[in-house]
Amino acid sequence: MNQHIHCIVSDCHYYSTGNKCSANEIVVVSDQFGASQPDSVDASMASELTPGQASTCMETCCKTFVHKNSDKINADGNYKL
Numbered sequence: 001m002n003q004h005i006h007c008i009v010s011d012c013h014y015y016s017t018g019n020k021c022s023a024n025e026i027v028v029v030s031d032q033f034g035a036s037q038p039d040s041v042d043a044s045m046a047s048e049l050t051p052g053q054a055s056t057c058m059e060t061c062c063k064t065f066v067h068k069n070s071d072k073i074n075a076d077g078n079y080k081l
């Protein structure tokens with residue numbers, strides 16, 4: 001799969017020039033799931049997570065987001081490509 005992830009959340013650690021995501025992988029989850037899980041639950045364990053549902057895009061979020069100034073940048077097991 002040749003995947004391109006475009007993103008305009010510019011204060012994310014993984015945001016890169018040209019509105020691109022530079023994370024090696026991401027996971028998108030429901031807002032409800034994202035709010036209930038620690039930062040360590042992220043893309044590396046995506047295949048083990050139980051799928052959920054959302055009614056609109058407003059109910060989903062990028063679980064891989066971490067603020068560029070956060071001290072938890074390494075908590076998710078992801079890295080910049």
Ligand code: SF4
Binds near residue numbers: 005009062065
């Ligand atoms: S990790 Fe998520 S929020 Fe951060 S740049 Fe990538 S897609 Fe955007």
